[in-house]
Amino acid sequence: MWERRYTPPQRTPLAGGASRDMVRAMLSAEEWRILATSLGVAGRAVIFSLPIAIAFAYALSRPRFPGKSVVDAIAHLPLVLPPVLVGFLLLLAFGRRGPIGSWLESTFGVQLAFTAEGAALATAVMAFPLMVRAIRLSFEAADPGLFEAAAVLRAGPWDRFVSLALPLAWPGVLAGAVTAFAAGLGEFGAVITFASNVPGETQTLPLAIYSALQTPNGEALALRLAAISMTAAVAGLVAAELIQRWARRRLEA
Amino acid sequence: MSLDVRQAVVKRGAFSLAAEFETPGEGITVVFGPSGAGKSMLLSTLAGFYRLESGRISLNGRLLEDAAARERVSSFQRGVGLVFQDARLFPHLTVRGNLRYAERRRPAARAAPIVEEIAAQLDISEFLDRPVRNLSGGEKSRVALARAMLSAPEILLLDEPFAALDGKRRRAFLAMLRDISVKAKLPMMVVTHQIEDAAELADHVVALKEGRVVAHGSASAVMRRQEFVTLLDRRDIGARIDAGAIAGGRPGGGVWVKADNVILATEAPRGLSARNLWEGHIASIFREPDGSALVSLATQVGYISSRITPEALVDLHLEEGGKAWAVVKTHSV
Numbered sequence: 001m002w003e004r005r006y007t008p009p010q011r012t013p014l015a016g017g018a019s020r021d022m023v024r025a026m027l028s029a030e031e032w033r034i035l036a037t038s039l040g041v042a043g044r045a046v047i048f049s050l051p052i053a054i055a056f057a058y059a060l061s062r063p064r065f066p067g068k069s070v071v072d073a074i075a076h077l078p079l080v081l082p083p084v085l086v087g088f089l090l091l092l093a094f095g096r097r098g099p100i101g102s103w104l105e106s107t108f109g110v111q112l113a114f115t116a117e118g119a120a121l122a123t124a125v126m127a128f129p130l131m132v133r134a135i136r137l138s139f140e141a142a143d144p145g146l147f148e149a150a151a152v153l154r155a156g157p158w159d160r161f162v163s164l165a166l167p168l169a170w171p172g173v174l175a176g177a178v179t180a181f182a183a184g185l186g187e188f189g190a191v192i193t194f195a196s197n198v199p200g201e202t203q204t205l206p207l208a209i210y211s212a213l214q215t216p217n218g219e220a221l222a223l224r225l226a227a228i229s230m231t232a233a234v235a236g237l238v239a240a241e242l243i244q245r246w247a248r249r250r251l252e253a
Numbered sequence: 254m255s256l257d258v259r260q261a262v263v264k265r266g267a268f269s270l271a272a273e274f275e276t277p278g279e280g281i282t283v284v285f286g287p288s289g290a291g292k293s294m295l296l297s298t299l300a301g302f303y304r305l306e307s308g309r310i311s312l313n314g315r316l317l318e319d320a321a322a323r324e325r326v327s328s329f330q331r332g333v334g335l336v337f338q339d340a341r342l343f344p345h346l347t348v349r350g351n352l353r354y355a356e357r358r359r360p361a362a363r364a365a366p367i368v369e370e371i372a373a374q375l376d377i378s379e380f381l382d383r384p385v386r387n388l389s390g391g392e393k394s395r396v397a398l399a400r401a402m403l404s405a406p407e408i409l410l411l412d413e414p415f416a417a418l419d420g421k422r423r424r425a426f427l428a429m430l431r432d433i434s435v436k437a438k439l440p441m442m443v444v445t446h447q448i449e450d451a452a453e454l455a456d457h458v459v460a461l462k463e464g465r466v467v468a469h470g471s472a473s474a475v476m477r478r479q480e481f482v483t484l485l486d487r488r489d490i491g492a493r494i495d496a497g498a499i500a501g502g503r504p505g506g507g508v509w510v511k512a513d514n515v516i517l518a519t520e521a522p523r524g525l526s527a528r529n530l531w532e533g534h535i536a537s538i539f540r541e542p543d544g545s546a547l548v549s550l551a552t553q554v555g556y557i558s559s560r561i562t563p564e565a566l567v568d569l570h571l572e573e574g575g576k577a578w579a580v581v582k583t584h585s586v
Contacts, residue, residue, distance in 0.1 A: 148341070149342075151302075151327070152333060154329050154358040163354070167345045
């Protein structure tokens with residue numbers, strides 16, 4: 001089903017063409033679909049893992065607590081494990097016969113393996129360490145003296161987190177999310193293992209590049225997809241950097 | 254009685270602080286001592302940032318911490334306000350945002366001023382809507398004080414909040430503190446290592462040296478005790494007299510008269526420009542290693558010290574019990 005012939009994008013004449021059509025015409029329908037799948041998968045991955053990443057990052061930014069090194073190791077595990085192994089472990093746990101996967105299907109009718117949601121889960125797990133790292137750094141950058149000041153103004157621990165830690169760290173949170181999003185657009189091993197390579201569902205940019213390279217005469221498509229992928233990644237990095245700079249200016253006392 | 258600290262011991266690394274004292278339910282208690290005596294650490298302990306190794310702290314009869322009973326009230330539930338030396342305003346909020354932060358979290362039952370009132374009182378109304386990063390050191394101090402007061406604490410601790418100020422602004426800030434402590438009936442505990450500031454502010458004193466409380470009690474009693482005087486630099490040695498006794502002085506608080514600024518006379522001086530002239534008897538003469546002498550004179554405004562040269566000591570035939578006059582220039586106090 002990956003064997004698709006590459007059809008170059010239909011170019012409309014520049015003169016008289018509406019700008020919206022021009023943008024649309026920059027990519028073929030197929031390329032748009034692949035990009036949309038990628039954006040959808042990476043976007044969902046970030047949205048669902050962000051609260052968990054914030055919790056992990058905040059816990060890890062605290063001075064000491066029992067089991068901190070274990071939490072630290074768990075958060076960083078996807079960084080050192082082969083992505084294929086992460087995908088395989090997800091398959092074992094969240095596959096239709098896996099303990100969590102079968103429970104999800106029988107209780108909520110949700111299936112993760114071989115779906116866009118599954119691709120998002122695999123992407124989220126892989127991007128998790130990146131996100132935790134960026135967010136943790138910005139939690140740690142906040143002056144601990146401010147939290148003492150809040151405490152003597154009668155702010156309790158949860159209050160301090162909401163009223164102080166988050167607002168001070170949110171540029172880092174945003175930057176972490178954008179970086180993770182950009183990285184998530186390119187996640188390959190875990191996605192293809194857990195969610196397979198289903199066009200329109202789980203075929204993200206890197207998977208499509210891979211497919212194109214497996215197809216005779218697919219190099220042209222692969223190159224175009226590579227350019228799209230590169231553009232998206234660089235845009236993400238630049239956005240993250242701009243957010244950081246703007247935030248630093250805003251918070252500098 | 255406001256704060257009651259019993260055999261409290263705190264350790265941070267190699268330094269340990271042992272404190273035992275109580276403060277009255279009103280007025281300003283100055284925590285005085287040289288750098289490294291543990292003054293800031295004492296405030297941090299009272300605010301609940303450090304855990305007691307042993308001992309007990311209570312505030313207005315309410316237990317804050319008891320090491321033996323393993324009881325401990327968290328900082329945010331102590332009702333202890335703290336103004337930090339470095340203000341510690343929240344950078345993501347405006348001045349008003351910082352003040353509202355405190356106002357929103359205070360218990361409804363505690364009577365307290367509103368933001369606009371405090372802002373007018375501390376002269377910060379003009380920049381309520383500015384971000385805090387644009388404020389000067391003095392402005393930050395006043396906002397930090399306003400914020401702490403809006404939290405309506407039962408006692409307000411201040412860690413040299415006027416350290417960033419100098420000259421006129423410093424005096425104005427000290428006068429404002431005195432004013433507030435009286436008007437708002439808010440007991441305060443103020444850390445300082447400047448003897449002039451201590452004398453001006455203190456109704457009561459807790460004197461610290463190397464992590465130990467060497468003296469505590471009313472300012473007029475503590476500040477003339479030997480344990481207190483030994484905390485001072487040589488050139489700071491002197492005596493506290495009530496501000497009301499000084500020509501042009503306001504009542505309340507005290508004035509530190511340094512021994513170097515006091516002239517002694519064995520006959521009643523006449524035709525002097527100095528407004529402060531007191532008659533008394535020589536209570537003690539203390540010879541210093543360099544030959545000069547510290548002469549302590551008992552007058553109707555209390556003890557006054559004067560440092561005189563070895564030559565003057567010989568020429569004047571001073572002896573204990575003898576009559577003498579002390580002259581102080583007003584601008585030196």
